[in-house]
Amino acid sequence: KLIDLVENKHVSGWDDPRLPTLAGARRRGYTPEGFKLFTDRIGVSKADSWIEYTILEDCMREVLNESAERRIAVLDPIKLVIDNYPESQSEDCFAPNHPQKPELGKRVVPLTRELWIEREDFMEVPSKGYFRLFPDNMVRLRYGYVVKCTGFEKDADGNVVTVHCEYLPDTKSGTPGADSVKVKGNIHWVSAAHAYAAEVRLYDRLFKEAHPGAGDRDYLDDINPDSVKTITAQLEPALKDAKPADAFQFERHGYFVADRKDSVAGKPVFNRTVTLRDAWQK
Structure with missing residues (x-):
């Protein structure tokens, strides 16, 4: 299914920040420390099981809350x-x-x-x-x-x-x-006189259902149409000097990272890694 998503342009490539690939996770801003905490938290089991995606997101929040400097x-x-x-x-x-x-x-x-x-x-x-x-x-x-x-x-x-x-x-x-x-x-x-107008990509989950394609549904019908929104935001001037892969907490919004692929010197592009709180809780 990942090959289908990439080859049929449902995502931008193997490093699309919405994909569960290492290249995608790096661009999303997911950290090795976050994955380590995730593996510690879920443990090891010989039985097949479903793990809630919120657990991974919570681990990333916990690590980034400790490490990421704050910006506006x-x-x-x-x-x-x-x-x-x-x-x-x-x-x-x-x-x-x-x-x-x-x-x-x-x-x-x-x-x-x-x-x-x-x-x-x-x-x-x-x-x-x-x-x-x-x-x-x-x-x-x-x-x-x-x-x-x-x-x-x-x-x-x-x-x-x-x-x-x-x-x-x-x-x-x-x-x-x-x-x-x-x-x-x-x-x-x-x-307004000092702000840096930047491209910011608000990434969310690629699928709107926990189990895409369950039953007789086509899994492509479960793609979340709001899995990415690209906006122009006004950022504090210090963020103009951000380097690719630099991570920050945007106060009141969540954790963001300067994109590894599309950021250039003096003109970083930011990807949302994870929100401050779980927006998917019922």
Whole structure:
């Protein structure tokens, strides 16, 4: 079946990150340590058995959580404008490279008047329990300031394209005034002036069923149509220097690796290795 998938172009080749091949696993960002943990966890048996794919994914999460440095990426961007922030100003915010490894230090994340934020971090009419941006609500820009939403703009189709806010100058993270205003929401962002627009491939399971082709079905009918989505994301500027096979946790999203095949110097392409949580749990 693997030969059929490759020869009939259902996948891009033997190193397609969705395939259960060593070449595919390397491009996906699966690590030797993750496979070692997987074999330790499932043990050895003489009997044939089905092993849940979630066990492999959990092993990769566990290993990457320990080893991968953190970076900021906005995968579905909309513009956030801080109206009372000086247009020509840029200042440094400081983000830890790994929250459990202070010895890895911090990196500079530039903050400017215009930022990219996730589309899901704003709602015109908030649902119950929604604590992120909506009109008149306040949130903290992670590693930055507390901001209050003052309005938004829509395009001709009614889609929100720009969110407006004002920042509270005395609330910057790491300063004495950081806790002067209590907010429930905390969102990530990247500076629009400094962001690196990159190709990001969101890989998922190749098949939508645990047992493709079970019964009398054609296994090709069980191919997951959403097993890969290619998007253009806005990434923090440090990621522009990523080398092939460099792995990171994109905060709030999951673990990603710079593609071994398609990344070039100064223009890495990222593949999603695994999400932060199991999205396939029922």
